[in-house]
Amino acid sequence: MTTRVLLLGGTGEARRLAGRLDGDPAVEAISSLAGRTAAPRPVPGRVRVGGFGGADGLAAWLRDERIDAVVDATHPFAARMTGNAVRACEDAGVPLLVLRRPGWTRGPGDDWRRVPSLAAAAADLPGERVFLTTGRTGLAAFAGDDRRRFVVRSVDPPGPPMPPRTTVVLARGPFTVEDEAALMRGHRVDVLVTKDSGGAMTAAKLTAARDLGVPVVMVDRPPVPDGVPVAETVEDAAAWLIHAGPLMPGSGGA
Template identity: 55%
Template sequence: MKVLLLGGTGEARSLAQALSGAGVDVVSSLAGRTTDARLPVGAVRQGGFGGVDGLTDWLRDNAVGAVVDATHPFAATMTEHAAAAAHQLDLPLLVLRRPGWTAAEGDVWHWVDSPDAAARLLPDIGSRAFLTIGRQGIHAFAGAGVWMLARCVDPPEPMPTWCELILDRGPYDVPGELTVLREHEIDVLVTKDSGGPQTSAKLVAARQLGVAVIVIRRPPLPAGVQVVETTTEVLAWVEAHVD
């Protein structure tokens, strides 16, 4: 049985390697939005499917027997499409989501539901902001009225003229994040609740310097989907579902 692995994350790359090593016929699918993306081992397809109908057709045409969604926690559309397509074809679907971040002693966090809400709150929290939400949603901050530094892997389109831009890819470390916050006199950090260690150093740096943090909550998952937090749980699930 073939497994479709919806990827683009570090967990997905690790999972592709583990599944391939276990002899599972797995195809990793990447959205193709990031240039010079880190490719997993094994078969890879890149680009969109064309909505729920396109994904349903692809799953049927390629004789896929199970779907594992290991996309980014904020890739809500892909997860919704996967749930709908799997339901139509009566295919088993499992969602792998790394745990979200939790505040620690000394953190000053403000939770919001969207980039728009973060942009509205921003002027009340600080005057020099560091945006670390990637390029999706960054233009919601264009009219926030505070000085901003934004960090993305790839340049946003259109290129923002209202902020300074850093193009960089994690993982990041605490000394480096402390340097960024100090050199730019940042007093508020804006982030998504991505979870995981690859980009969590900024939260430690913010805590050490007393910098406030605006955290954008994860979008809700489709009703009824099965969710796990580790690749070990995925491997056990695949073993139970793949003949």
């Protein structure tokens, strides 16, 4: 028998974990993508796209598919999906691991202002020309600001609501420090707003902001629910799946 694993994905860590497990005869990994990006990067192994219908729908899917373990490797700010995963796994009796890369750490020369939410960031912006890197779903918090100019970068065109004075840059990373510095200079950016996503893939903008003397409004990530085990690396998540006692084949699901 094999261990059947659901990977709640959409991040680089999720893709790397799927690649790590792909081809392992002891594990069958199924990656789930929300389907919000029109052309997502390819993921090794079996992939499903779309929602589950909330926590109840996910719990039913786990039972129907006889899933033995779930790894929530969604974005650190996907709090609703994480909450649904916690409730569904409790209901279905399936072990859950949250894979979260560490957040960013302020270094010498960084001018960061930490805020607890997007609403708090929008309520007290220190600049007039804002590089807004909060993702398409984060634009609504700034939609009422008709005074500042915003630069928004996105893989796919964002829809309303968004700030009325917005320039959209369609691009897919990763971006170099030189790329980020050129964008900030070209648009005369005087403040960067970002979420504390962590990881190296999108950290170049922070280095560019430091080099240019641009302040950063850093939105803190939501906490992982109490009692849920957390891995910070793909290697630790793979070890949890392969070696943890509760994850022997047939231990969860039905």
